[in-house]
Amino acid sequence: NAGVTQTPKFQVLKTGQSMTLQCAQDMNHNSMYWYRQDPGMGLRLIYYSASEGTTDKGEVPNGYNVSRLNKREFSLRLESAAPSQTSVYFCASSSSRVSYEQYFGPGTRLTVT
């Protein structure tokens, strides 16, 4: 039982490049989330998916797109990376609206130069 997995662990991009961060969970959870964490800012929600086939914007969605490919997988895409997107990205999942216990993946450290 791997829980929540993310790839890649580290990535360096040049300004304007694109990339997709992958996330998968094997806990049969309905809800999945993408956060970014910056020093002094805590965890900020980028996008979330309450169930397969639905996605909604969080607090900081600009510059990102997401896809809930199936119940297990939720990907985050940066179409044209900017230095302001340098951050650590975490994916998380939770079973339902009733339970807010979210399980986090190990994170992706992204640097945009």
Add this chain to the structure above:
Amino acid sequence: EDKVVQSPLSLVVHEGDTVTLNCSYEVTNFRSLLWYKQEKKAPTFLFMLTSSGIEKKSGRLSSILDKKELFSILNITATQTGDSAVYLCAVGGDTDKLIFGTGTRLQVFP
């Protein structure tokens, strides 16, 4: 606007000390408050509180919620160097989303 405020921002103590971390919140239609511990990588779940006045306890860690005054505290007794981490408070309201505070950084020195 929903918000979660944690205090202090950082704390430095010696092993054996007892610490209290605070979390206050303003969230529409409160449902739950969660505490997480974050060491070098991903946050790991500690407690979820939904009812006032009921203490949750796990070893040397305990937490309680006051829904009238809109805050929670996390106590750690007999601190150890392994308790050094950032402690995050998060609150769930009307939706599936959690609102996170910026965290309290705890450093425990031998």
